[in-house]
Amino acid sequence: MPGYRAHVFGGTLIAGGALGLLAWAGLYAASLEYALVLVCIAALAALFPDVDTDSKGQHLFYGVLFVIDLGLIVTERYFWAALLGLFAMLPAIGRHRGWTHTWWAMLLVPLPLLLLPAYVFGAQWQAFAPYYLAAVTGYGSHLLLDGFFKG
Template identity: 50%
Template sequence: MPGYKTHMAGAAVVTGAAVAGAWWLGVYRPGYETMAGLGFFAILGGLFPDVDTDSTGRRFFYGAALLADAILIVRQQYRYAAVLGFCGLLPAIGSHRGWTHTWWAALLVPCTILLGPMLLLGMPWRPFLPYYIAAVLGYFSHLLLDRIA
């Protein structure tokens, strides 16, 4: 079974290839900061399926969630902090290679990237679509690497 470094690299390669292809075709040309953000979301997507085990990927993923939650609490945005905390509990309701290792979870879990800003902040979903796609690509790269290994 591939480790967290392989999953991070796989997510970065798949998403980097997709962004390069979109750039080459002239479909999508993000700036460097956006590309860094896409890479971050792809790597988080690539690590998410293993958050139900004691792993380095889990510590990385939940470390990022802890930081985000702390920022929300300091800003007194308790509603958003509660939603993030609730979502963080979801992987605990399944077994390893259970629901977190399914194709439908790869499409649904990253939906929070679209729905969160839309439902909680009243923002449009379109600006967040590239980040959703990056997370989905990272997630699917994890599933693919687990099947190859």
């Protein structure tokens, strides 16, 4: 199986290639800074499927979730802290290469990037579609690499 470096590289390569192809075709053009943000999101999302095992991705995501949860508690947003804690436990329910390695999880897990800004800030969800698509691309690159190197 590919390690975390291969997944980060794969997510970066596929997302960067997709952005380049879209720009070349005249379908989507992002500034360099925005493109870098999207590629970084894809690279991080490429690590997510392995949160169900002791991995670099698990350490990264749980570290970030801890900081966010602590911030929610300090600002007395207990309901959101509880929800985050509940959803953070979901990868532990199941085996490695279980539900986190499915195509439906690839579409559902990044959904908060699309829906939460609209719900919390009243923003238009379409403005966040590139972030969602970058995460789906990165997540999908992980599944493709694991499938290709499954053995």
